[in-house]
Amino acid sequence: MENTLKITINGKVYDSSPGKTVLDIARANNVYIPTLCYHPRTGKAGKCRACLVEIEGFRGLKESCALExxxxxxxxxxxxxxxxxxxxxxxxxxxxxxxNCIACEKNGHCELQDMAYHCGIERPGFPEYHETIPLDDSAEGIIRDHNKCIECGRCVTACNNNVMHEVLDFGWRSGHTKVICDNDLPMGESSCVQCGECVQVCPVGALTFKNAKGKGPYWELEKKKTICTYCGVGCSIDMYVKDNKWVYSMGTEENWEKQTNKGMLCVKGRFGMDFLDREDRLTTPLIKKNGKFVEASWDEALNLVSSKLGETKAKYGAGSIGFFTSARTSNEDNYAMMRFARGVIGTNNVDHCARL
Ligand code: SF4
Ligand code: SF4
Ligand code: FES
Incomplete structure (x- = not known):
């Protein structure tokens, strides 16, 4: 048939459709092929050779990530x-x-560590041979550790082609080649907008989130899927939480092609979720008396709001009332406010701070 093809991997025959790479078909059928420079959202790079396979009739080994x-x-x-x-x-x-994996933030979900495990490497066969480069923690949200970088280039592609901020590139030459921000500036002094896309695609611990440091290894975190509360784009977020507290956010990678954000996040969705657990959040209602906010009980506040809303509705009608909700509450709270406005008060005047 025209729209199907059959390939044999390790003696087993698999059906697929044209246009897929050997890696795509292997992954779809749970055949392990490691990758380092390939990421579904940055595409094939053909750099690292981690994904080499043997193909009958082809000379040498071939990169499965780049071979149709x-x-x-x-x-x-x-x-x-x-x-x-x-x-x-x-x-x-x-x-x-x-x-040195022990205290690395990527310990447990590092693709190099994973590959070393599958290769059965307990001790590296060669001595360490490199200059130690000082850590770059000049940026607000991201720590760069060049000593862990494997120069796969995913971050460079993601910064230039996905989010199109064009900050990252490879600089210098030969053994001194490294990923640089602008003209090799510290990240915090560069034109980087801290969207965090580069961290999301980095396979190792070379790029990590500052806010997540020391908050718990990967296996202690729970992944919760949600939609960002900030604006109307509706970006899908995988929130990593520990003990019900936010640790960091990733754009949802699963079915990323179908998500509005295609796996990416802006700086607010990425880093602005700490409001959930901030100690300076209001937990007591405040009522303005003589020009000043004073603490009140929930009963006092609710009685005041309901009597004022009732009076206003009776005198001027439901259309005279409007409701403003907030990005810094949950989607469920925003939904409840919308239902209250429409179902209880009878107005469609509902708005959200993201439009201000
Ligand atoms: S945080 Fe965003 S803008 Fe900054 S280097 Fe990474 S991908 Fe580029
Ligand atoms: S920082 Fe990470 S994503 Fe970028 S080249 Fe190095 S290992 Fe690859
Ligand atoms: S993953 Fe295929 S060459 Fe790097």
Whole structure:
């Protein structure tokens, strides 16, 4: 049939459709192929060679992330040669940086660590060979650790092609090559807007969120799916929480093509969720008396609001009343306010601070 193709991976035949890469088909069928430079949202880069596979009739090993599958291909992903090459790639990365995982924020969800585990590397085979580069924690929300960078380029592609802020690039040459902000400025002095897209795609601990540091390793966090409260775009967020407290936000990667935000977030959705647990939030109603706000009981506040709303509605009608909700409450609170306005008071005058 025209719209289907069959490929064989490790002796098993899989159906697929044209236009897919070998990696796409392997992943769709739970066949393990590691990747480092490839990310679904930054696309194929063909740089790291982590995804090499053997294809019958092809000379040498091929990058599965960049190779379109053709009908009848016979592929192997786990030969001795592939295992040796993968091991060598990981060992070279480990020797070319400071991959001391124990207290790394990425411990437990680092793609290099994962690959090292699958290769059975307990101790790197080569000595560490690199200069230590000072940590860049000049930015408000992001910490950059060049010593953990594997130069996969995902952050550069994401910054330039996804969010299009065009801050990151590769600078310098040879053994001194590194990811730079603008003309090699500290991130906090560069034109970076702190959207955090680069952190989201980084496979290792080279880019991490400052607000999440020390708040708990990955396996202690819970992932909660929600929609950002800030504006009407409706970005999908995966919030990582611990003990019911927000730790950090990621744009939802699952089905990212179908999300309005395509996996990205702006600085507010990314970092502005600490209002949930701030200690200076109001927890007691305030009533203005003689020009000053004074604390009141819930009964006093609710009685005052209901009598004023009742009087205003009786005198001027429901259309004279409007409700303003807030981005700094939950979606459920905003929904309840909308229902109260329409269902109880009978007005459509509902607005939200995101439009101000
Ligand atoms: S935070 Fe956003 S703007 Fe800044 S470097 Fe990363 S992707 Fe680019
Ligand atoms: S900072 Fe992260 S995403 Fe960017 S090149 Fe280095 S390892 Fe890759
Ligand atoms: S993941 Fe395919 S070359 Fe890097």
């Amino acid at each position: 599958a053709k009908d009848g291909m016979i592929i192997k992903t786990d030969t001795e040669q592939i295992k040796q090459v993968r091991k060598m790639i990981v060992e070279l990365h480990l020797s070319n940086g400071e991959h």
